[in-house]
Amino acid sequence: MIRGKSKECIAMLLAGGQGSRLKVLTEETAKPAVPFGGKYRIIDFPLSNCVNSGIDTVGIMTQYQPLELNDYIGTGSPWGLDRNFGGVHILPPYAKSKKSEWYKGTANAIYQNINFVDRYDPEYVLVLSGDHIYKMDYEKMLRFHKEKGAECTIAVLDVPIEEASRFGIMNTNADDSIYEFEEKPKQPKSTKASMGVYLFDWKILKEYLIADEKDPDSSNDFGKNVIPALLGDGRKLFAYQFDGYWKDVGTLQSLWEANMDLLDPNVPIELKDKNYKIYARNYAEPPTLISKTAQISNSFVAEGCSIKGSVKNSVISTGCKIAEDAIVINSVIMPDVEIKSGAVVKYAIIGQESIVGMNAKVGEIPEDVTSVKKDICVIGKNTVIGAGETVGQ
Amino acid sequence: MKMTGIIFSNVYDTSLGDLTMKRTVASLPFGGRYRLVDFVLSNMVNSNISSIGLITKYNYQSLMDHLGSGSEWDLSRKNANFYILPPFASGATNVYRGNLEALSNAIQFLQSIKPDYVVLCDTTVICNINYEKALESHVKSGADVTAIASRDLCAYETVDNDLILKKGEDGKAVDLAIGQSLGEDSLAGMGMFIVERKYLLSIINNYVARGRYSFERDFLLTRFADDSVSINVYEFKGPVLRNHSILSYFKNNFRIMDERIREDIFNPKSPIYTKVRDEAPTYYAETSSVSDSVIADGCKICGKLENAVVFRDVTVEEGAKIKNAIIMQGSSIGKGAKIENAIIDKNVTITAGATLIGGSSSPIIVHKGDTI
Numbered sequence: 214m215i216r217g218k219s220k221e222c223i224a225m226l227l228a229g230g231q232g233s234r235l236k237v238l239t240e241e242t243a244k245p246a247v248p249f250g251g252k253y254r255i256i257d258f259p260l261s262n263c264v265n266s267g268i269d270t271v272g273i274m275t276q277y278q279p280l281e282l283n284d285y286i287g288t289g290s291p292w293g294l295d296r297n298f299g300g301v302h303i304l305p306p307y308a309k310s311k312k313s314e315w316y317k318g319t320a321n322a323i324y325q326n327i328n329f330v331d332r333y334d335p336e337y338v339l340v341l342s343g344d345h346i347y348k349m350d351y352e353k354m355l356r357f358h359k360e361k362g363a364e365c366t367i368a369v370l371d372v373p374i375e376e377a378s379r380f381g382i383m384n385t386n387a388d389d390s391i392y393e394f395e396e397k398p399k400q401p402k403s404t405k406a407s408m409g410v411y412l413f414d415w416k417i418l419k420e421y422l423i424a425d426e427k428d429p430d431s432s433n434d435f436g437k438n439v440i441p442a443l444l445g446d447g448r449k450l451f452a453y454q455f456d457g458y459w460k461d462v463g464t465l466q467s468l469w470e471a472n473m474d475l476l477d478p479n480v481p482i483e484l485k486d487k488n489y490k491i492y493a494r495n496y497a498e499p500p501t502l503i504s505k506t507a508q509i510s511n512s513f514v515a516e517g518c519s520i521k522g523s524v525k526n527s528v529i530s531t532g533c534k535i536a537e538d539a540i541v542i543n544s545v546i547m548p549d550v551e552i553k554s555g556a557v558v559k560y561a562i563i564g565q566e567s568i569v570g571m572n573a574k575v576g577e578i579p580e581d582v583t584s585v586k587k588d589i590c591v592i593g594k595n596t597v598i599g600a601g602e603t604v605g606q
Numbered sequence: 607m608k609m610t611g612i613i614f615s616n617v618y619d620t621s622l623g624d625l626t627m628k629r630t631v632a633s634l635p636f637g638g639r640y641r642l643v644d645f646v647l648s649n650m651v652n653s654n655i656s657s658i659g660l661i662t663k664y665n666y667q668s669l670m671d672h673l674g675s676g677s678e679w680d681l682s683r684k685n686a687n688f689y690i691l692p693p694f695a696s697g698a699t700n701v702y703r704g705n706l707e708a709l710s711n712a713i714q715f716l717q718s719i720k721p722d723y724v725v726l727c728d729t730t731v732i733c734n735i736n737y738e739k740a741l742e743s744h745v746k747s748g749a750d751v752t753a754i755a756s757r758d759l760c761a762y763e764t765v766d767n768d769l770i771l772k773k774g775e776d777g778k779a780v781d782l783a784i785g786q787s788l789g790e791d792s793l794a795g796m797g798m799f800i801v802e803r804k805y806l807l808s809i810i811n812n813y814v815a816r817g818r819y820s821f822e823r824d825f826l827l828t829r830f831a832d833d834s835v836s837i838n839v840y841e842f843k844g845p846v847l848r849n850h851s852i853l854s855y856f857k858n859n860f861r862i863m864d865e866r867i868r869e870d871i872f873n874p875k876s877p878i879y880t881k882v883r884d885e886a887p888t889y890y891a892e893t894s895s896v897s898d899s900v901i902a903d904g905c906k907i908c909g910k911l912e913n914a915v916v917f918r919d920v921t922v923e924e925g926a927k928i929k930n931a932i933i934m935q936g937s938s939i940g941k942g943a944k945i946e947n948a949i950i951d952k953n954v955t956i957t958a959g960a961t962l963i964g965g966s967s968s969p970i971i972v973h974k975g976d977t978i
Contacts, residue, residue, distance in 0.1 A: 250886075250887070251886075251887035252886075252887050252903070290677070291882070476889075484886035484887070485885070485886040485889070485904060485906070490884045491884075491886070492884050493884070495882040495884070496877075497648075497877035497878060497879045497880070498872075498877075499637070499638070499639070499862075499868065499872040499878070499900075500637065500638030500639050500900045500901055500902040500903075500915075500916075501888070501900070501901050501902075502863060502868060502899075502900055503896045503897065503898070503899050503900075503901060504897065504898060505897045505898050506897075507896065507897065508895075509890040509894060509896060510890065510891070510892045510894065511890070511891060511892045512889075512890050513886075513887040513888065513889055513890075514887060514888055514890060514901075515887040515888075515903065516639070516887075516902060516903050524890075528887075529887075530887075
């Protein structure tokens with residue numbers, strides 16, 4: 214018997230992807246646990262969104278390199294998700310009596326956790342992914358879902374038409390109902406791109422997940438199978454328009470760009486907002502020490518750093534040491550990195566706990582800085598760049 | 607061999623003047639993101655002490671707010687005993703005159719717990735100390751009381767109420783004074799003592815009943831004169847910052863920029879915990895110029911800072927110039943304002959163009975919530 218009242222809406226967060234496009238950064242780390250914005254991990258954004266939207270039960274489905282992520286989530290107390298009933302739960306794939314298998318796809322991951330969802334007897338289930346940076350009040354989306362009498366609501370974002378072919382595009386009627394879904398269309402009919410945020414009536418979703426699992430040809434994916442099946446059956450699908458900042462940080466380039474966006478006053482992502490905090494696990498670090506020789510301009514610097522060198526247009530994460538005469542330009546420095554004296558880091562991402570040796574050079578300024586299509590130079594976690602070495606030039 | 611910690615939150619309230627008008631010494635902000643109590647509490651937690659009583663007298667709301675359930679110090683556990691001990695109003699003494707009298711309000715706590723030893727601490731002293739090592743020394747010495755003391759502190763400055771000790775060959779105190787130097791080789795007490803719990807209970811019962819209230823003056827000094835107490839001196843060799851006056855508090859805030867002091871006090875193996883506020887990282891604008899400063903999270907810096915200690919969520923507008931100043935949490939400094947030798951308390955607004963210049967040994971204090 215379940216003790217505790219049922220929940221109206223719970224969230225299921227897909228965090229099992231390998232994130233192979235983040236290359237060296239995800240060799241030992243699940244993508245949602247990749248550091249972002251100086252003191253956050255990517256997963257802090259969907260988790261904080263849940264909390265700020267009044268959702269207190271979140272299942273996190275993990276399977277790839279879960280150690281760091283599990284450790285980071287812990288009891289969920291940094292997000293206020295250590296609840297007596299509900300709260301945050303890590304859901305790895307597990308062995309069942311008849312068979313055991315990994316999560317085969319996004320839909321299968323939730324299918325395998327039907328018992329978890331049923332325990333809370335929710336009316337609605339929100340399906341999220343752990344690789345997007347955005348601040349969104351899901352409560353408004355839920356209100357929209359109820360008003361429209363929808364069975365499935367998909368959050369969409371207006372993208373420039375020339376970029377639309379990179380996204381899953383929703384083609385809608387005047388009342389926002391969806392009549393067609395096209396994955397990466399060559400000739401997009403609309404600019405409403407799916408944000409990977411789905412809200413379902415649990416009864417309907419459960420039915421379709423069970424049916425999808427029975428289909429041996431299905432790849433058990435929301436975008437490829439479940440949504441088309443719902444559309445094919447004439448179910449009520451609606452597109453919920455989101456106007457704020459949203460960015461998929463699934464590639465090194467976009468991860469770097471999203472960090473740079475924080476420094477751009479024209480980009481509407483504000484981390485310093487008393488009414489909408491992004492929560493993160495905090496470590497006991499002293500405030501940052503900035504020495505006489507330091508020069509910092511247009512940059513974010515988290516706590517626990519010691520800055521003696523020059524930092525420009527960069528994001529410096531918790532616990533970094535930047536020595537005298539070191540130069541950091543347009544770069545993302547992840548936690549606990551040491552950049553030694555005379556080293557120059559330009560247009561780069563330096564992974565956690567790495568060391569850039571004396572007078573080493575990492576990355577270079579692209580020829581055309583207005584459209585950085587050139588690869589950003591990336592150094593993986595725990596890497597040592599020897600003194601005087603040159604990387605990415 | 608487990609220890610209990612007792613923390614006195616109010617002992618030096620009066621000597622810190624305006625800064626403790628609306629708070630206890632324990633909740634006085636320090637070093638960019640801490641309250642004084644964080645250091646003592648973290649030291650205890652890092653020394654595996656999980657039963658802690660914090661004695662308060664008055665003005666303890668801000669302290670309660672800061673400490674909450676103690677979870678940030680990992681004290682909100684089933685097998686931890688973390689108690690805030692406010693005055694026991696119906697007792698014989700309502701307001702304590704000294705630490706012994708304060709302890710009489712903690713008698714029930716001291717009787718109810720299991721550990722054999724008690725470490726007593728003030729909150730004015732900042733250091734990173736392992737009390738387990740001090741306890742080892744106490745037990746080995748066989749003394750009645752261990753006083754934790756520092757040579758450095760003695761050389762730096764002493765004040766009226768400092769306990770000054772002289773150590774003999776065997777590590778026991780051979781001379782003892784209050785507020786008076788004992789010449790070269792003397793050590794200053796750090797306001798930290800270790801005693802056996804049962805022995806402490808007997809001292810409290812005996813002395814408070816006879817109207818004695820100071821542990822140092824009434825108990826240690828008189829018993830030492832009678833030769834009826836043996837005192838082990840545990841010398842702590844790390845850096846010690848003691849905040850017993852506005853001036854020492856002001857100076858100590860800047861001393862944490864000294865690399866040796868910073869590395870020792872903020873040793874990552876024994877971290878100093880504090881309340882988490884979930885602030886964003888600090889943003890430094892193109893117009894900012896910062897040198898020799900300690901800056902916490904959640905700030906927006908557009909002006910010039912030189913030798914400043916800046917707490918969380920502070921805004922410094924363009925053209926503002928700040929030198930030798932402490933700016934506490936939530937304050938904002940307007941465009942072109944000029945501040946020198948000042949302590950700006952919490953949530954203060956300094957309007958554009960204002961000038962505040964204090965003396966280097968008499969900093970200006972702007973009270974909590976004021977607008978200048």
